[in-house]
Amino acid sequence: MNLNSLDKILTSVASGKTTVDDAIESLKYLSFEDIEYAHIDHHRSLRKGFPEVIFGQGKTSDQIIGILEKMMMQENIVLITRINKHNAEKVTSHFPDIEYHEDANMAVWKKHETAMQGKGTIVVLSAGTSDIPVAKEACLTAKYMGNNVESIFDVGVAGIHRLFDHKELIDKATVLVVVAGMEGALPSVVAGMVSKPVIAVPTSIGYGVNLGGLTALFAMLNSCSSNIAVVNIDNGFGAGYMASVINRV
Amino acid sequence: MNLNSLDKILTSVASGKTTVDDAIESLKYLSFEDIEYAHIDHHRSLRKGFPEVIFGQGKTSDQIIGILEKMMMQENIVLITRINKHNAEKVTSHFPDIEYHEDANMAVWKKHETAMQGKGTIVVLSAGTSDIPVAKEACLTAKYMGNNVESIFDVGVAGIHRLFDHKELIDKATVLVVVAGMEGALPSVVAGMVSKPVIAVPTSIGYGVNLGGLTALFAMLNSCSSNIAVVNIDNGFGAGYMASVINRV
Amino acid sequence: MNLNSLDKILTSVASGKTTVDDAIESLKYLSFEDIEYAHIDHHRSLRKGFPEVIFGQGKTSDQIIGILEKMMMQENIVLITRINKHNAEKVTSHFPDIEYHEDANMAVWKKHETAMQGKGTIVVLSAGTSDIPVAKEACLTAKYMGNNVESIFDVGVAGIHRLFDHKELIDKATVLVVVAGMEGALPSVVAGMVSKPVIAVPTSIGYGVNLGGLTALFAMLNSCSSNIAVVNIDNGFGAGYMASVINRV
């Protein structure tokens, strides 16, 4: 039911052409979906500033271009995650104003600069050099969602002193994203140092019993610190998104 | 929003007290949930004849009695699944008109006999003697949902000829429920013999690598027959329910 | 033992050439398999209208063509599932009357149009865009088995309102097939909206702890709705087949 139909029924009631009982009958079977749809539209407008996202993995460059063409009409900013270099080159040669961040496997199209929306600073930490792409995905997602983002890479627990070198920046964070593969211990240590929310991201980096990231995931869920919650393996985008949502609380 | 409020708004429109635009404004923000609620009520009445169910496992007899007291006011039939003998005795001594089926760990309260609602015959087969409680749970559920139910127990694949002794009854079924633990092979064999839908129920019966029923579950999902779908381990109730729903198609 | 041999023995008994005892001896060792075989043939004729299927995955185009050549003599309709574009092109250039459905990785050969055999409407829903190939496999299987099939794609639970937009079509279904990857929640939600049988199909789409579809599979088996049964991961064919069998009940 759109507003037109509603207008018609009500006008008819106002004019006495339709009785109240008949109108009730019509409106009772009014499908809530339509109203819900309107509601959702309104709801979406509340969410302004949230980028749309294309999950690039498993899509051809043609498919990505097709989706982009439609989204560009309605959106201010579109992120493409998990896009490899080959596809990124095809997409950027088609849309030259798209930026490609190879180290994060991510591309971004935006109409204008993102307005700052988060109140504090999101700090992204990562344990090993190979965790960096996931950490960068988190950084860029948070940045394009309008946050001040800082990052500290390569501070694994086997050289715990390197972590302490950055204590000042860590203390400054309102939300922390901590990315780690292998034994997944960094989030616990970081969470023990602060009283801010820590979003932990396990990565699939490792070998042997890393089990594609399950080991790091389970270790993080078992953390003896309580200011930690965890997102899916390698889900840098999700962590950056969740951190942004928290940073707007 | 309930019908009273809707009536009020419309009456006010009819009387000219509220303009069409103001009414639109009110109704536009009418929360779909309320309508949905009404809709659901209507929807439930369509589902008459479906018993309400109390999952008895992990509940005390007092909790079960409390829930029963509320349900009896509104329902015609209530099933209590996974109820052990000790609790069943307490419940039946409190409500003497409740029947306890010890071999199915199930109790039933009903206002009057269930009307026959399914069109054909549901046949429940089980592989081993220890699968019988799950099979009986399926039988009773289907029976109390208004179906003609027949059962064939103890026809495992290690003595496949015993299965063939019942071919006539198997051919007669409109839907089949096949319950098996251990290697979980019976549903495949049965499904190969008929062109009717087979609901397979893995049981947790077995030892060693039965893995609490996962082995039978996975075997059933891997069936080389295609007229099979599977419910959760030991979920005799679900199988009986699903078979009933199919039998009303 | 075929009917000819049986005829010969009985004629010989009738003519007195063979004694009753000798005939008993012959017939006692008559292998039941032969009778079973006859029975099965009759049985197959009851199943007319069910397409034969070639599982294309892991087969070369030459192997598929070889199997097709034999099947075409006896069958009215043959489905080839899990056939990639490369093989499909080779097969269709050899048999130009084969249709290839690239979006379902499926090819079909048929002598004439499939007669309508199912009574009601099968509705196939899918959660994400990447679940579509599995959903299309279910649609085409059900269609070629003689059913009226409708589909609703891209109605995941993170935007639950989009699902409600299609409530009318959902209510119309006699059987529903619900395809979902990731958290596998859609079948539970759909099953809560209807009182018809729902066949749930987990897909392997996802990353991190989707575990190749196990997460969606287990979620579906744990559904708090009871009118659900589940088929193997990515098994669109099986779901379409099972739905067809139910639609003929």
Place this chain on the structure above:
Amino acid sequence: MNLNSLDKILTSVASGKTTVDDAIESLKYLSFEDIEYAHIDHHRSLRKGFPEVIFGQGKTSDQIIGILEKMMMQENIVLITRINKHNAEKVTSHFPDIEYHEDANMAVWKKHETAMQGKGTIVVLSAGTSDIPVAKEACLTAKYMGNNVESIFDVGVAGIHRLFDHKELIDKATVLVVVAGMEGALPSVVAGMVSKPVIAVPTSIGYGVNLGGLTALFAMLNSCSSNIAVVNIDNGFGAGYMASVINRV
């Protein structure tokens, strides 16, 4: 090294009693731990208002009483989680001012009422009746950490309309905790309705392939919504704690 020792060395340098080189030698081996320790003390004072916690599971009532005796001297509030009725009775008969919340398996001792510290409202939702103890643990933890907490129980996805009845309260939340066992779908649906952070808590409630909560956990990590992060199975305390930390951002 505490400030006293540092003062002594420096005074001695200032007075010429200690040479610069000797002082360097002393300070070079000054163990960073001591400074860290001071730092930590300061740090803890920043965390005032966070309750201390005793994990009651597997501890005897005597052990709990012993720990309580020490903590009561230094703390304003102490939570005891996972404490069964038997132990709770012993503990409360020893310390009569401890409150026991049987439905959350939790006991609380506090010197005075908790000051309100969180800015917004934390809303805790749970799917099934058996998820309630975990949900209550989250509620009480958040409450005793100084937050305004509201709760909505028993709104599983199989009856999704019941969830919509509470949309207003859901929209009001600054942070949401969503507790669910079985298929673990509720957090995805809730997160799709809001743009606030959702902390998902899988529970071990269920049977068959719920795998002690792993199914719900994996489903939640695979959520197609991005404003979700997950804590360990049954970890209501952790969820309440994380929500509190977010609510103070």
Place this chain on the structure above:
Amino acid sequence: MNLNSLDKILTSVASGKTTVDDAIESLKYLSFEDIEYAHIDHHRSLRKGFPEVIFGQGKTSDQIIGILEKMMMQENIVLITRINKHNAEKVTSHFPDIEYHEDANMAVWKKHETAMQGKGTIVVLSAGTSDIPVAKEACLTAKYMGNNVESIFDVGVAGIHRLFDHKELIDKATVLVVVAGMEGALPSVVAGMVSKPVIAVPTSIGYGVNLGGLTALFAMLNSCSSNIAVVNIDNGFGAGYMASVINRV
């Protein structure tokens, strides 16, 4: 169909009362099951000397007594496996001629001594003291199936020299059953010493990552010796049975 009915039909054909066509009609629908049933009976008589077995685990003493009463009429020997002391005492006080082997959790009833049926010697080895009950179950099963059985206990691979002390007996075996928990290495070592078939039995004995016997099971399946095949975890009965079947080849 039994022979009587077949005789009747054929006599009727012979006498001309029944035409060949009518007889064909009758015999065509003769259900193969009946013939199969007769065949099976004959088949069972071929299997004489195989004991019947009651799986005692999860059965009450009353249930076991009930089953025994029926079996004793038709069988010469009945084994009851996995029967605990409590039940065994009840059963033996009811049937005083039943022998209980506490160290194997097994009870035996037999009409007369088992005739020797296996040709060679079955040797049962076990690795640790706690594997002995499973090993004894294998020994007794093989013995009561009419084999000469010898056993060597407590010869784990951590003291491999103890194994070599028994080389003569090992060389004498026609079939070997090797029972081991923990790392499950003994069957590989034994199989490397002989060219006879080795039946490996993993046990659930151990802790930590023994995973209820899965570790030993997988190790045995991965054996670098090829004259090994494996039965289910703790399945001493199955190993003794399989060894007996091989010993009759």
Place this chain on the structure above:
Amino acid sequence: MNLNSLDKILTSVASGKTTVDDAIESLKYLSFEDIEYAHIDHHRSLRKGFPEVIFGQGKTSDQIIGILEKMMMQENIVLITRINKHNAEKVTSHFPDIEYHEDANMAVWKKHETAMQGKGTIVVLSAGTSDIPVAKEACLTAKYMGNNVESIFDVGVAGIHRLFDHKELIDKATVLVVVAGMEGALPSVVAGMVSKPVIAVPTSIGYGVNLGGLTALFAMLNSCSSNIAVVNIDNGFGAGYMASVINRV
């Protein structure tokens, strides 16, 4: 220590050149390995007729040729398992008297025909067309180890009647090898039909929850028949080897 050294010491003792005590000293430190080595040589001669085997998977054609060159000097027959077509062509062009069995991924070199060594007939059954390579590996292994081998392919449990067509051949077997993927049910059914040892081989054929063959493996280990033992997934060679060893008992 070889016999020469032993001879020398003893001759020296006999001639009085070496005292008994000195000889004891020498012999006491005589490493048992040497004797064991001699023993092993003798032992190997007892095993004559067992082919040597090269596991071809993961080896280059050059490596295989190198190993073959050494083995050909000492062996009568060499099997190369898991060798792909590419490598097989290189190897056979180097050694033209090597036969390649593409359908079993196996190549064989032999000096002369294998003498018949097994007493009875080994029957190899397989369930699906894609299980054939594993079944053929079992057939060829058993054949080249000197056994009479028969095979029955494509008799899965979804069309159980096709199995019964071969009952005569099945009854004739002294040992059976049953190969099956998917639900892995065939070995149970076959084992229920005979009283001979059945070696079950799970294959990795399948998709979804076949879990690379684990489902079939676990189903087979859980078989309700007891005359079954299982080898590793896809281990056709091991099954053929084990069956040969049994056939020589």
Place this chain on the structure above:
Amino acid sequence: MNLNSLDKILTSVASGKTTVDDAIESLKYLSFEDIEYAHIDHHRSLRKGFPEVIFGQGKTSDQIIGILEKMMMQENIVLITRINKHNAEKVTSHFPDIEYHEDANMAVWKKHETAMQGKGTIVVLSAGTSDIPVAKEACLTAKYMGNNVESIFDVGVAGIHRLFDHKELIDKATVLVVVAGMEGALPSVVAGMVSKPVIAVPTSIGYGVNLGGLTALFAMLNSCSSNIAVVNIDNGFGAGYMASVINRV
């Protein structure tokens, strides 16, 4: 073969009673086991000071007493691990000179004090209070194997500063045993601080996805430090033993 028999043969050769050839024949069949056995005895004497161990779990107090009676005749020290209070009381009332360490579930009997055999200091660290029993088992095992042992309990990574308070003692260690449950991160952090061997012990302490200690185990195996090796879950005894063996290198 013992030395007596060897003496006899050689004396007989020396005296000319036995020919060299006959002696060769006797000695050729001399079973290496006997020599090995002698060797082992000698070998065991080299191991003096290693306590014998009784794994108490699953044994009755009577069984433990029986084993102790035999061992006391030959051993200087016997450890009983995993012995509960109930059994320990029965055992100590029977053998009053046995010491029971309740906090380590361990009892010890010794003839005299253990001589110091390890060269350096073994330091045992543990993360949480509930890991203490396992840590104590490691401490006592190492102590009774003749080592100087120090311990640091309750230094989990969530309060990493507490660990640094003990840096001096940590630096002093020659071998470290680090015990941790939950996320199992402590061994990585400790190993990053030292260049000594670290034996990591995962414990089963925790809930949710600790998976009975598998999470901690896998985290430890994935450690980004390289001076770590891991023992089985809860295997404090094994860690203490391995540390002792290293401390004697």
Place this chain on the structure above:
Amino acid sequence: MNLNSLDKILTSVASGKTTVDDAIESLKYLSFEDIEYAHIDHHRSLRKGFPEVIFGQGKTSDQIIGILEKMMMQENIVLITRINKHNAEKVTSHFPDIEYHEDANMAVWKKHETAMQGKGTIVVLSAGTSDIPVAKEACLTAKYMGNNVESIFDVGVAGIHRLFDHKELIDKATVLVVVAGMEGALPSVVAGMVSKPVIAVPTSIGYGVNLGGLTALFAMLNSCSSNIAVVNIDNGFGAGYMASVINRV
């Protein structure tokens, strides 16, 4: 803070330019990390002789060359593990003084020969031919860390006598590294023969239920010998490193 800054502050205090209080203020905020850093530097000098390591897997040859260029300025020796032939050729053509060990997938650059630092002999054993690359990685790592290393390859438990041929060398070891795939039994057997520490390395070599090395890993953790600790699957580097650290105790 480096020593220069500390010197400046203290000199200023000594000269009276800075008051004690101001100096305290400066030093109080002196970040412990800097001191820690100095400490670490000192600490690292204690560790001299430990090679730096580049994990080559997943890195391009350009990335490896870049890292090498930086490391060569500060280090005496650099190991590159898991480097394939293609990358190794590029790296060695750029730095001709780098040695490539193809059989260990390892490359080494060193300024001068490694000084002998370990006291005893490290013996590396491996079970199968395909375990050799991992074993060689362990050998080379230990060698370049300044140890005397010996190796025994291809001594699997299926031919246990071959192991005994090397007993002398095994007895000579101060530390043993035992590498095994498949059933992973070799470390248990070796550890039973010696009283020295054994580092066990599971390999991913195998098929079927080797589960990528998990089977061997779990078997090793379950070893019935106690002088064993385990490193990650295929972690030859870690085993060589741990053995070196033990050899310096």
